[in-house]
Amino acid sequence: MSVSRRASEKTIRVWNGEELSPGSSGDFWLDISESYSSVTVKVPVHIRRSDKDGPTVFLTGALHGDELNGTGIIRALLRDPELRLRKGALLAIPVLNLLAFERHSRYLPDRRDLNRAFPGSATGTLASRMARTIFDEVVARCDYGIDLHTAAVRRTNYPTVRADLSDPGVGLLANAFGCEVIQNCGGPKGSLRREASKAGCPTIVMEGGEVWKVEPDIVEAGVRGVKNVLRSLDMLDCNTQRPDYQVNIEKTKWVRADRGGFLHFHIIPGDIVEKGQPLATNTTLLGREQSVVGAPFDAVVLGMTTLPAINPGEPICNLGRLPKGTRAFDLRQLRKRSGDLEERVAESLGSSVLVVEPNSESSC
Numbered sequence: 575m576s577v578s579r580r581a582s583e584k585t586i587r588v589w590n591g592e593e594l595s596p597g598s599s600g601d602f603w604l605d606i607s608e609s610y611s612s613v614t615v616k617v618p619v620h621i622r623r624s625d626k627d628g629p630t631v632f633l634t635g636a637l638h639g640d641e642l643n644g645t646g647i648i649r650a651l652l653r654d655p656e657l658r659l660r661k662g663a664l665l666a667i668p669v670l671n672l673l674a675f676e677r678h679s680r681y682l683p684d685r686r687d688l689n690r691a692f693p694g695s696a697t698g699t700l701a702s703r704m705a706r707t708i709f710d711e712v713v714a715r716c717d718y719g720i721d722l723h724t725a726a727v728r729r730t731n732y733p734t735v736r737a738d739l740s741d742p743g744v745g746l747l748a749n750a751f752g753c754e755v756i757q758n759c760g761g762p763k764g765s766l767r768r769e770a771s772k773a774g775c776p777t778i779v780m781e782g783g784e785v786w787k788v789e790p791d792i793v794e795a796g797v798r799g800v801k802n803v804l805r806s807l808d809m810l811d812c813n814t815q816r817p818d819y820q821v822n823i824e825k826t827k828w829v830r831a832d833r834g835g836f837l838h839f840h841i842i843p844g845d846i847v848e849k850g851q852p853l854a855t856n857t858t859l860l861g862r863e864q865s866v867v868g869a870p871f872d873a874v875v876l877g878m879t880t881l882p883a884i885n886p887g888e889p890i891c892n893l894g895r896l897p898k899g900t901r902a903f904d905l906r907q908l909r910k911r912s913g914d915l916e917e918r919v920a921e922s923l924g925s926s927v928l929v930v931e932p933n934s935e936s937s938c
């Protein structure tokens with residue numbers, strides 16, 4: 575259902591009988607569930623509407639309740655003086671999964687993942703009912719969506735757009751967002767991104783940073799990306815800011831530890847590595863080298879563990895294989911890395927792990 579159509583009406587109905595006229599904005603509450611104490615759980619939503627018809631875009635954070643960078647990105651955007659819409663409307667939801675957010679958790683109180691429950695059912699589980707409400711009241715009103723996430727607990731992610739590039743609308747958003755890395759994948763069954771796109775509302779995910787933090791450089795990257803998308807939809811007047819290059823990743827692989835031990839890292843998120851390049855050295859607690867873990871192919875480091883203590887089979891880093899014909903060396907040359915946003919993001923994410931040269935004395 576297109577909201578472009580709805581936007582042509584003089585006034586749109588929001589929720590609970592509230593209305594929003596063209597050219598105005600407001601804060602609203604979406605009834606999403608009820609607490610153990612029978613209190614209605616209401617999700618705060620900011621809606622900003624131009625006086626001209628145009629696309630309606632949803633922007634969601636904390637669908638996983640512990641992933642707060644998206645919340646920080648949306649809060650920064652709402653304060654941004656450049657966010658004056660030329661046309662269309664924006665539905666901004668800093669915390670979508672309020673029940674999980676209240677518990678500082680990825681999951682709902684019944685331990686289910688809301689981001690596997692879409693499009694949901696009015697008679698299903700807690701997650702399924704909430705998903706249904708979000709789908710009917712938010713997704714169905716929108717033409718496009720951007721869902722903001724972080725890595726899972728004890729990991730960090732380099733800013734990456736995840737998108738199903740076989741969908742032209744999704745591809746448009748993914749390219750416009752302006753992350754260096756676009757990971758081409760359909761998304762898990764029941765995820766907001768996948769089900770919204772399937773229902774005719776092209777939606778992308780941005781991944782960046784860690785849980786339980788609002789990281790300044792990730793916020794900057796997210797704000798830049800959202801504004802780039804709105805600009806590409808002709809909804810904003812601001813300048814588009816692009817990275818030095820973009821690469822589409824078709825295949826990813828978690829590199830795992832072969833032995834239990836304590837890791838010395840040789841890479842940070844965003845690094846471009848060549849096949850065989852050391853990623854981490856697995857050592858005993860007294861610093862004796864057990865093994866060196868190398869890159870299985872030319873790749874970009876999409877994410878990595880921040881916890882150096884590791885068991886056999888546990889993930890060390892997530893690599894995105896560079897496309898055929900793209901060499902790590904060439905990509906490094908394209909990267910100016912002279913104080914630009916990508917460099918600052920990589921440095922700040924890398925500052926949460928100790929990185930040493932392979933075989934260096936300091937690694938002991």
Ligand SMILES: [Zn+2]
Binds near residue numbers: 637638641723
């Ligand atoms: Zn997430």
